[in-house]
Amino acid sequence: MCGRYVMSLSLVQLEALFGKLDRLNYPPSWNAAPTQSLPIIRLGRQADFRLTNVRWGLVPHWSKTGPDGSKPLINARSETAADKPSFRQALQRRRALIPADGFYEWSKDETGAKQPWYITRTDGQPLVMAGVWERWGEGADRVDSFAILTTAASEDIAHIHHRSPVFISEGRFADWLNPETDPQPFLKAPPEGALTLQKASVRVNAVRENDASLIEPESG
Secondary structure, X not given: OOOOEEEOOOHHHHHHHHOOOOOOOOOOEEEEOOOOEEEEEEEOOOOOEEEEEEEEOXXXXXXXXXXXXXXXXXXXXXXXXXXXXXXXXXXXXXXXXXXXXXXXXXXXOOOOOEEEEEEEEOOOOOEEEEEEEEEEOOHHHOEEEEEEEEEEOOOOOOOOOOEEEOEOOOOOHHHHHOOOOOOHHHOOOOOOOOEEEEEOOHHHHOOOOOOHHHHOOOOO
């Protein structure tokens, strides 16, 4: 499961990854959380990359209650997404790329206390997570929302948590977004050694906490 992540990448950094993008105002976040509006990449009408702010927590288009009356679907299991009514059409037609510096997972000690860990690429490069998005409602009530696809964790982080986001590698961004491309070959864990982790501040547990010191290494 991926329930929090860091997205402090500048527009310049995003354009180094994806090429020319829309001018978009978004604040850096060191504690991106469900229901927040966060920058993601979607396919435009001209098969271009569109950078837009979208709500984290997918709301199916057929939901009768909408975003205010249903539990946000923040993750989609890659093993079953193609069969689940909530994700089936989105996986085929509406895929997304979710850029991030890194993401958080939690472990528990013998007392049950939760320790957050900050997980990044070993080479220090940005992460690009695979996602799907949906559109609920019309007109002023319209809400676009997304979920992050997950898979079994690699050995790098499996001792902390058994699930991991699916990552899309450089050179495959357009392929992932293309609805004519089979998504299944992408839905796998990253290779061993690709991820590294360090203890993060326990302040991450409170959504209101949001500053760069959350990801500074902690001793112990």
